[in-house]
Amino acid sequence: MNEPVLATQGLTRSFTQGDATIEVLRGVDLGVAPGEIVALLGPSGSGKSTLLQAVGLLEGGFGGSIRIGGEEVSRLDNDARTTVRRDRIGFVYQFHHLLPDFSAAENVVLPQLIRGAEPGDARTRAEALLGALGLGHRLTHRPSQLSGGEQQRVAVARALANRPALVLADEPTGNLDEATADVVFDEFLRLVRGEGSAALVATHNERLALRMDRVLRLHEGRLE
Numbered sequence: 631m632n633e634p635v636l637a638t639q640g641l642t643r644s645f646t647q648g649d650a651t652i653e654v655l656r657g658v659d660l661g662v663a664p665g666e667i668v669a670l671l672g673p674s675g676s677g678k679s680t681l682l683q684a685v686g687l688l689e690g691g692f693g694g695s696i697r698i699g700g701e702e703v704s705r706l707d708n709d710a711r712t713t714v715r716r717d718r719i720g721f722v723y724q725f726h727h728l729l730p731d732f733s734a735a736e737n738v739v740l741p742q743l744i745r746g747a748e749p750g751d752a753r754t755r756a757e758a759l760l761g762a763l764g765l766g767h768r769l770t771h772r773p774s775q776l777s778g779g780e781q782q783r784v785a786v787a788r789a790l791a792n793r794p795a796l797v798l799a800d801e802p803t804g805n806l807d808e809a810t811a812d813v814v815f816d817e818f819l820r821l822v823r824g825e826g827s828a829a830l831v832a833t834h835n836e837r838l839a840l841r842m843d844r845v846l847r848l849h850e851g852r853l854e
């Protein structure tokens with residue numbers, strides 16, 4: 631059997647506020663297979679973002695095990711975490727977080743250059759991804775010159791630029807109106823599938839969740 635792209639065991643996280651401690655994650659065991667697209671469904675406040683931050687190695691303070699591509703990554707130092715993020719994970723957030731002074735194409739080129747790609751190759755890859763998302767005519771536009779749906783498409787292209795084994799997406803179309811969200815979400819799924827990446831996608835939208843390969847439900851700090 632293929633090694634999971636992502637596996638957690640007994641993942642815990644609690645926050646202390648004053649005298650109160652809230653246990654947000656109470657022992658989450660999950661596995662995502664290569665190329666599998668998994669929905670992480672749960673109401674607001676159920677801990678979806680907290681879980682994505684843990685497995686994306688964006689925050690510390692977690693208990694339990696996180697394996698990415700078979701490697702235990704939960705105890706790595708900061709430099710090693712940064713390398714895992716850069717080489718293996720693509721992120722899409724609810725808000726695009728594009729660099730405002732760079733064009734759409736440059737936003738997709740930059741992460742590739744940081745990883746050591748040749749500028750010509752990076753440009754070709756950026757144009758191919760943006761073209762696949764219908765943005766071939768928007769390459770030189772800055773984020774402020776793009777619509778919300780176009781901005782999120784650029785963010786999707788950027789996430790896939792380095793061919794990550796795993797895409798982590800937190801409400802990737804949550805900031806768009808329903809009709810635009812539907813279209814952008816379909817394009818996101820099509821592109822991720824076409825690239826062969828796995829994805830873990832947090833959403834509170836049942837309808838979007840059912841378009842994915844599998845649905846995990848987060849309830850009271852555990853997966854149902």
Ligand SMILES: Nc1ncnc2c1ncn2[C@@H]1O[C@H](COP(=O)(O)OP(=O)(O)OP(=O)(O)O)[C@@H](O)[C@H]1O
Pocket residue numbers: 645646647652654672673674675676677678679680681834
């Ligand atoms: N840094 C923090 N300090 C204290 N409490 C926190 C912190 N981060 C998250 N929490 C709490 O953890 C719980 C889960 O938050 P989280 O953002 O993971 O939920 P979510 O399911 O992603 O919600 P939403 O769908 O609204 O984004 C919430 O009760 C939140 O208040």
